[in-house]
C-alpha cells in the first residue's frame with residue numbers, strides 16, 4: 001500500500017481535503033471518507049456499474065478509478081442529482097416507473113442514464129439498450145428501467 | 158412531482174446514533190408525548206399475544222406496523238401498509254412499516270417462500286382490526302355514544318349523525334400502549350397468527366387494498382438515501398475480509414505476517430480453519446486480504462470434471478428419496494404401479510433434462526456488521542431472516558439468544574439463502590476476536606465463488622400412451638444435490654462457512670421437489686432422489702434455496718416434457734394441457750395466457766418454412782406454487798447462424814388470489830421473468846476439479862439490457878374470495894420450459910439442458 005497523501009476532491013459542488021492512499025479507488029474515498037454512500041461496491045472490476053459516478057460530465061466506474069486521477073475534477077454522485085422536491089428528470093422517471101427492487105444497482109443505472117441523456121436526450125430505445133448494456137441488475141428490473149429512461153429521454157428532449 | 162408516499166423511519170439515525178437504538182418509550186421513529194387517557198406508557202413484552210407487538214399509534218397520529226418479515230423491493234411493506242390502513246381506516250400515507258428488527262418485531266419467519274403477504278399479513282390485519290375496535294370502545298366512552306353509533310374516517314372517530322362530536326385516534330392512544338391481549342396460535346415463523354375480538358373487513362370494504370399505491374421504498378432508493386447494510390458505520394468499527402482456499406476444502410496451515418507489514422494496524426485473525434484479516438480502513442483490509450501469504454493444506458481435488466457433472470449425478474448412489482414432494486412428509490417411492498402401467502402402454506416416451514448449479518450472484522457480495530461484546534451482540538444483516546441470524550450468531554458467540562439483537566437492513570439483493578448469513582457469522586467471529594464492531598463485505602469472487610448454489614440435477618420423465626394416444630402413465634424422477642445442503646436460514650452455525658470452519662458439524666438435510674400441477678394422468682409417480690454434497694466442510698458448491706427453490710429445475714423438465722408428449726400425439730400444446738388439467742384456476746390461467754398471446758392452435762414445431770436466419774416460435778408452460786398459479790407464453794427468435802435466442806415477448810397469466818397492489822404485482826412478475834430468463838439462457842456455474850471458476854460477471858454472465866424482452870404482458874386474475882397466496886417466486890418456474898418449448902416450435906430442436914447458450918442451440922440445430 002502506498003503512503004497517504006493529501007488529495008482534494010470536488011464532489012457535488014463541495015470541496016473536500018483528504019489524507020488517503022492516492023491509488024485507492026475513488027469509491028472508497030466517497031463511501032468511507034466522505035460518507036457519500038449512494039455509489040455501491042458491486043464488483044470492483046468495472047463489470048457492473050453499481051459504483052458509477054459522473055466525472056467532468058462523463059460516467060466512470062469509481063471502483064477502478066484512482067482518487068488521484070479525480071483530483072480537481074467535478075465529481076457527481078446520486079446524492080448530487082436532485083431532491084424529492086426538485087428531482088432530476090431521470091430520477092422523476094425512475095420514481096414514476098417505481099424502478100428499484102433491492103435498489104443496490106440503481107445509483108449506477110441512474111448516473112449512467114443521466115450522463116447519456118444529458119449529452120443528448122434524443123435516443124432511440126435501441127440506443128438506450130445498447131448504451132446501458134454493461135450495467136447489471138440482478139433483480140431483473142430491466143423492463144421498468146427501460147421504460148423510465150425512455151420516458152426521461154422524452155421529457156429532456 | 159409524485160407525492161412522496163408514507164413517512165419513513167430515519168433509519169440512518171437509528172443506525173448511527175450512538176450505542177444501541179435510542180427511542181422514547183420503545184417506539185422507534187418519532188418522539189412520543191404522553192397524554193392523559195387510555196393506554197399506558199409502560200412497554201409490554203414483545204409477545205405474539207400482545208396487540209402492541211404489531212402496531213402502535215404515535216402522538217402525531219402516525220401508525221407503525223411491526224412486521225417480522227422484510228421486503229426486497231417487491232412491495233411487501235407497501236402491501237402491509239395498505240392492509241393496515243384499510244383495517245384501521247387511516248390514510249395509507251400515515252402508515253409506516255418497521256421490518257425485522259428482533260427488538261421490535263416478532264419472528265414471522267423473515268422472507269420465505271413468497272409468504273410475505275400470504276402469511277405475514279394475517280396477524281397485522283387482525284391486530285389492526287382489533288386496534289380499531291378498541292379505539293371505538295375508547296371513543297364511545299369518551300364521547301358517551303355507543304360504539305354502534307360511531308364511524309371512522311381517516312383516523313377520526315365521529316358520531317354517525319353528528320360529525321361535530323369526534324375524537325382522533327391519537328387523542329385516545331397516541332404514544333401509548335394498548336395492553337390488549339390477542340389469541341395467539343402458539344406458532345412462530347411463517348405460521349404465526351393472532352386474532353382479536355374484531356372481525357377483519359371483507360374485500361368489498363377495502364379502499365386501499367387492490368389499488369396501485371406508490372411503493373414506500375422507492376424514493377429513498379432513487380435519491381440515494383436508503384441505507385443498506387453496506388453503508389452502516391459504527392463508532393470504532395474496523396473492516397474485515399475472509400481468505401478462502403484455492404482448493405476447496407484446504408485449510409490454513411500458516412501465514413507470513415511480513416506480507417502485510419506495510420498495512421497500518423492490519424491483523425490476521427485465525428480461529429481453527431477460519432482465517433481473515435482486519436484493518437481500521439476498508440482499503441487496508443482489502444489490501445491485506447490480497448497480499449497475505451497463506452499456506453494451505455494439501456487436499457485431494459474435491460470435484461469431478463465439469464463435463465462429467467451429469468454423469469456423476471447419474472452414477473452416484475442416492476442417499477434419500479421421497480415421493481411426497483418438497484416439504485411434506487416422506488412418502489415411500491413405490492415404482493410398481495407406474496412401471497406396470499408403462500409396460501402395458503402402446504407407446505412410451507422418455508426424456509432427460511439437465512440443470513446446472515446456479516449462483517445467487519447478488520448485485521453486491523454479502524455484507525454484515527457485528528458489534529460483539531463479552532455479554533451481548535448486535536448484528537446488522539441483509540439476510541432474509543434476521544431472527545434466525547441472531548440465533549446463529551448467539552450460538553457461534555456462545556451468548557443467550559436474547560442478548561443478541563438482529564437488525565435487518567436492505568442488502569445487495571437476496572432471492573433465497575444467499576451469502577448474507579455467511580457474512581454475519583464472519584463478522585461475528587472477527588468482532589469478537591478484536592473486541593470492536595467489524596464490517597465484512599466479500600469481494601466479487603467470493604460473491605460468485607462461495608455463495609450457496611442452486612442445486613444441479615438430472616430429471617428423467619417417462620410417459621405411457623394407450624393406442625389412442627391418451628396418457629395412461631406418467632413418471633417423474635429428479636436426481637441431484639439437495640436444496641437443503643445449507644438450510645434456508647442461518648439459525649445454526651452449521652449452515653454457514655464460518656461455523657463449519659470453526660468446527661460445527663455439517664448438517665445436510667435432504668430435500669428436492671416434484672412438479673406442482675393438476676394434470677389428471679391415471680397412473681402417476683413423481684419422486685426425487687438426492688446425492689451427498691461433494692464436501693463435508695465449507696464448500697463453494699454447497700447448495701441451498703435459490704428463488705423458487707427447485708421450481709426452475711423441476712418445471713423446466715416437467716413442462717418441456719408435456720410439450721414432448723403433445724408433439725408425440727400431434728396435439729396443440731395448449732389444447733393438450735387443457736385436456737388433462739383439472740383445477741379450474743389452472744385451466745383459467747392457461748386459457749387466459751393463450752388468449753392474451755393470440756395463441757394460434759396448431760402442433761409444434763411449426764410446419765411452414767421460414768426463410769432467413771431468424772426463426773420464430775412460441776411456447777407455453779404452466780405451474781402452480783403454494784396456491785398461486787401461473788401460465789406463461791414465450792415468443793422467441795432463434796438465429797440459426799449464431800444460435801442466439803432472443804425471448805422477444807412474454808405473456809403471463811397470474812392468479813395469486815386477492816390482488817393487493819396491481820402495479821407492484823406487475824413489476825414483481827417482470828423481475829421474476831427477467832431473472833428466470835437470464836438463468837435459462839445464460840447461467841451455469843463453472844468449476845474445475847479444485848474450485849468454482851465462475852468468479853465474476855465475465856465468467857458468470859447474466860441477462861443485459863440488449864437481451865431483455867421487447868415486452869412482458871401480465872394478465873392479472875383477481876380472486877377477492879381467495880386469500881392472497883404470494884407472487885415473489887411463482888412466475889419464475891415456467892420460464893425455462895416456455896422458452897425451450899418456443900425454441901422447439903421455431904426450429905424443431907428440443908433443448909434439454911440449461912442454459913440455452915448459442916453454442917448449445919446451434920449444436921442442436923445441426
Ligand code: FES
Pocket residue numbers: 040041042043044045046047048049050051052061062063064
Ligand atoms: S463496482 Fe464498479 S463496476 Fe462494479
Ligand code: FES
Pocket residue numbers: 100101102103104105106136137138139140141230520570
Ligand atoms: S434492483 Fe436489485 S440489483 Fe437492480
